[in-house]
Structures are given as structure tokens and as C-alpha cells.
């Protein structure tokens with residue numbers, strides 16, 4: 001297929017407001033792709049030069065892009081550019097890497113651009129920017145793939161969870177239809193979305209949902225990892241499916257030496273641990289995850305501990321449809337009981353409460369409660385897994401608000417939060433747009449507008465008047481705010497109509513709460 005046909009589809013999608021019409025147009029396009037055009041054709045449709053599971057990147061800097069925009073609008077030759085050729089040329093651009101490759105990269109980019117006529121070129125540039133801007137998100141592409149291959153949505157969605165790449169889903173669905181999709185299963189070295197949980201504060205609700213008893217595990221405040229191993233090879237992905245193998249080599253080594261099984265996929269959490277055996281705050285762990293250089297030095301400085309809690313695949317067999325208890329039994333077997341999350345199965349509220357207190361006292365975040373009979377459902381957030389994490393709250397004053405965009409346009413929706421300082425002022429500690437209903441956003445916008453003291457077009461400053469109860473997960477040191485602190489995952493729990501700003505939490509209280517964190521957590 002010519003790239004011009006793809007560009008024409010993009011312009012059509014841009015003009016088509018309806019969801020169903022967009023899906024229908026995209027499905028028609030997919031049906032017209034030849035077999036070898038499917039992967040690049042779907043990647044382009046999602047605004048990417050390469051499919052998600054293809055590790056190549058273009059690495060074209062903003063300078064080169066700016067220069068590319070200046071190229072004359074005429075096309076070299078009159079042979080139309082095809083989708084396959086565009087994909088090949090993207091590959092050539094990605095390949096030019098290393099020292100002194102910048103000119104070569106630009107030459108290859110230029111050669112590709114010069115193969116396009118103006119209408120195609122505009123779309124090509126959008127792919128170079130990784131955004132097609134035609135209102136076709138991944139959910140709609142998935143529906144288009146289902147429609148084009150006459151498969152039902154459920155089967156298509158399930159395959160997408162296992163493959164984590166719509167280009168791969170399409171490559172199977174379009175030629176093979178629903179029957180081929182049904183055979184898609186969990187695969188080694190293809191990360192799948194982690195199973196998620198719903199928040200609960202009520203053990204009675206949990207016991208009821210889980211048929212009387214639940215499997216409680218410590219909820220560790222670290223980073224989720226998914227570990228795949230076959231023979232001696234190990235690869236590890238983060239919760240967002242970014243590969244982190246090279247950032248945490250000691251975890252890979254552990255998987256090779258301490259866990260039995262020729263091949264496996266395990267789910268777990270890594271936590272940074274201080275010399276006293278207590279977990280470091282989350283901020284410290286992220287320094288390890290982001291680190292690419294001096295990994296060995298960091299490994300000594302910020303040691304990691306692994307807590308495993310699920311086994312999705314073992315020695316060639318998928319376990320995700322097996323009940324939790326059997327998956328746990330397999331996990332306990334291959335680890336010989338080491339590196340496992342602390343766990344207790346109970347149907348008694350008092351026992352659950354005391355297990356929760358134990359977890360918090362050991363510096364962890366709370367508990368997870370898992371239905372003993374549940375299968376592993378990738379990407380699913382529901383009542384099969386609950387999380388119980390008592391949040392701390394502070395009463396903050398709103399001192400400013402940013403104007404919303406998208407769905408929040410017209411509202412003052414991102415609130416700057418502050419605590420009372422010692423000299424009669426307010427010290428900022430973070431921002432949040434979470435926690436209010438649409439109706440509350442509207443009312444808050446009116447209220448803050450009436451308190452306006454300044455407006456730079458984006459941020460409106462207000463007289464500190466409105467007090468809100470803010471839940472957060474951790475107090476972090478932050479150079480960004482003059483208070484010196486930032487609340488992690490701040491969200492509004494309630495509007496405290498009963499409080500005036502002089503009764504808000506103080507900076508001294510915040511400092512004390514920050515220090516208190518270290519009675520359970522380790523400090524550098």
C-alpha cells in the first residue's frame with residue numbers, strides 16, 4: 001500500500017468525529033494491508049515509527065527535526081513511497097547510531113522526507129513526533145482490529161493483554177481471524193500487563209468478596225517487576241513494561257542462581273533496603289531504577305530486596321488460569337520459600353488487623369488481599385485483589401489553582417496546596433487535581449474565582465481561604481517547593497468547611513511527620 005493511502009486515511013479520521021465511524025474507517029484500512037505491511041501499518045496508525053515491542057528508536061533530536069521542516073516541499077522522483085519502504089527507511093535512521101552518526105542519521109531522514117509529497121509529509125512528521133493527532137487511541141485501534149478480522153472484542157482484548165503490542169495482535173488476527181487469536185497465550189520474554197487491585201478499607205467487604213477467607217500479603221512500597229527466565233537468560237520489566245534488566249543486575253543474578261525451574265515468569269516487588277533492614281522511602285528506590293551508569297556502585301549503596309508474590313508460567317506451562325493458591329504453591333516450591341511476600345490466610349477481622357499493624361510497623365505500606373480462587377487477570381483492576389493502605393492526611397490551604405484543559409477546560413482544577421508556616425504565611429507542599437467530583441470542581445472554580453488575587457493566564461492565585469483534607473502516601477524532601485517538602489500522590493479527601501486557614505496543618509507538623517516516617521523506614 002502507498003503511504004499516500006495511509007495519509008488519506010489520517011485526514012479522513014481527522015474529519016470524522018464519531019467513534020464508530022473512526023473504527024470503521026480504520027478497519028477498512030487494516031483489511032487492505034498485505035501481510036508484511038500489517039506490523040508497520042498498525043505502528044503508523046498508533047503514531048509510532050516502530051511497533052511497541054520493537055526496541056528500535058529513531059533518536060532524531062529536535063535540532064534535526066527543525067532542520068527537516070526547512071527542506072524544500074518538492075518530491076524527489078515520482079515513484080510513490082510505500083508503507084514498507086517508509087518502515088525500512090525508519091529502520092535505517094534508527095540503525096545510524098554511535099559517535100559521529102548525527103550527519104548520517106539526518107541524511108537518511110532527509111532521503112525519506114524527500115520521497116513524500118506535501119500531504120504525505122505532514123503525516124510523516126506526525127509519526128516523527130510520535131503523535132498522529134487523529135483521535136484514534138489504542139482502544140479504538142483494538143476495536144478496528146477486531147472488526148477487520150471478524151473476531152469478538154473479548155478474544156481480541158485477551159490477545160492484546162498477552163502480546164502487549166497491537167501490531168502483533170493485528171499480525172495474528174488479520175490473516176487468522178478469531179480462531180488464531182484464541183491460541184494466543186502467555187509467552188516468555190513478552191511482558192504482560194500486571195494484575196491490579198481495588199482500594200478497600202473494610203475487611204468484612206473483602207472476606208465477603210473472597211468467599212469467607214482471603215490471602216493477605218504485605219504490601220511493599222517498592223517497584224513492581226515481572227521477571228522472565230529461560231535457561232540462563234533473564235529479562236525484567238517494570239509495571240509500565242519498560243525493560244529494567246540492566247538497572248538491577250543483582251535481581252537477575254538472583255533469578256538465575258536461587259530460583260529453580262528452567263523457565264518461568266514471576267511477579268513481584270523490589271524494595272530498597274537500608275542497613276538496618278528497613279525499607280528506604282520510595283524516592284531512594286527510583287534513583288536505582290533510573291540509574292544507567294555506575295550501576296555497581298549504586299548496587300552497594302542502595303541494596304535491593306525482592307519479594308515475589310506470583311508465578312504466571314513455569315517450565316513451558318501457563319499458570320494464569322490456575323487459582324491463586326496453586327500458583328502460590330508453585331512459587332513456594334521453586335523459591336524454597338525464600339524471597340516471598342509475607343503472607344497469611346484468614347477470615348477473621350481481628351487477625352487481619354493485627355497482620356496489617358505488623359506490616360505497617362515493619363515500614364511497609366499496608367496489605368494486599370487476594371481471592372484464593374482467583375485466576376491471574378493481566379491488566380485487571382477489580383475485587384479479586386484489594387489493597388489496604390491507611391493513608392495519612394494533612395489539612396492544606398489552597399493558595400492557587402491552574403486552569404484545566406481537555407475534559408477539565410473551564411475549571412480551575414489543579415490546586416496548589418500549602419501548610420501554615422511559622423510567620424503567618426503559607427508554605428507550598430504540592431499540587432493535586434485528584435479527589436473532587438465534577439460538581440465539586442464547578443463549585444470550587446466559582447469559589448476560587450471570587451478569591452482571585454492574581455492571574456497569569458494559566459495560574460490563578462487566591463486568598464488562602466479554602467481548607468482541604470489531603471491524603472498522601474509519603475512526604476518527600478523537595479527542592480521544588482519553598483517548604484522543602486512535597487506530598488507524594490496527594491489527593492483531596494474532603495473539603496474542610498469546618499476549618500479556617502489558621503487551623504490548617506503547620507510546617508512544623510509536616511516536618512515532624514517527615515521525621516516520623518523514619519521510625520519505620522530506613523534513612524541514608
Ligand code: AMP
Nearest residue numbers: 217218219220223224269309341368387
Ligand atoms: P497501587 O500502586 O497503590 O495501586 O498498589 C498496587 C501495587 O502494589 C502493585 O502494582 C505492586 O507494585 C505493589 N505491591 C506491593 N506488594 C504487593 C503484593 N504483595 N502483591 C501485589 N502487589 C504488591
